[in-house]
Amino acid sequence: MDKQPATYMLSSQRNGTLYIGVTSDLVGRIWQHRHHAVPGFSHRYGVTQLVWYELHETMDAAITREKRLKKWERAWKIRLIEQSNPYWNDLWHDIIGQGQVTGSPPSRG
Numbered sequence: 242m243d244k245q246p247a248t249y250m251l252s253s254q255r256n257g258t259l260y261i262g263v264t265s266d267l268v269g270r271i272w273q274h275r276h277h278a279v280p281g282f283s284h285r286y287g288v289t290q291l292v293w294y295e296l297h298e299t300m301d302a303a304i305t306r307e308k309r310l311k312k313w314e315r316a317w318k319i320r321l322i323e324q325s326n327p328y329w330n331d332l333w334h335d336i337i338g339q340g341q342v343t344g345s346p347p348s349r350g
Contacts (some may be wrong), residue, residue, distance in 0.1 A: 246303035248310065249294040253287045254330040259318055260288040263307040265300060268336055275333065278315060290331040293345045 247267040251260040253275055260283050262271035271291050277284040297303040310318065324330065 246297040246300045248297065248303050248306040249293050250291050250292055250310075250318065251283060251288045252292045252322075252329060254290070256319065258286045258288050259315070260286075261307055261310050261318075263300075263303045267294060267296075267320055271333060271336065285313075290329070291333050291336065292329050292331070294332065294336070 246263070246265050248261070248263050249267060249271070250270075251262070255332075262270065271343065273279050274283045275289045277289075283289060293332045295303075295306065297306065310321075313321075326332065
């Protein structure tokens with residue numbers, strides 16, 4: 242995936258702790274979260290599963306969306322995730338081009 246403005250949500254698990262972020266390099270930024278490369282909220286709370294993302298034309302649009310989402314009630318955020326990812330699959334494989342079967346429950350292993 243080429244660099245492009247994006248807004249994204251990470252979760253620690255289904256219905257777990259949520260993190261909302263914005264980036265111009267979705268793959269690189271999610272890799273940082275997954276590998277705890279940068280100390281902060283996602284590292285401290287184990288929030289590493291990409292459960293929702295949205296691409297934008299401009300960084301300003303992505304930042305505006307992030308700010309709005311952060312003001313939303315938790316139930317609205319969960320509804321947004323479940324509209325496109327009802328099983329809370331980790332979308333990491335989708336963004337790196339190794340798509341997992343979407344619409345299937347996450348593995349319990």
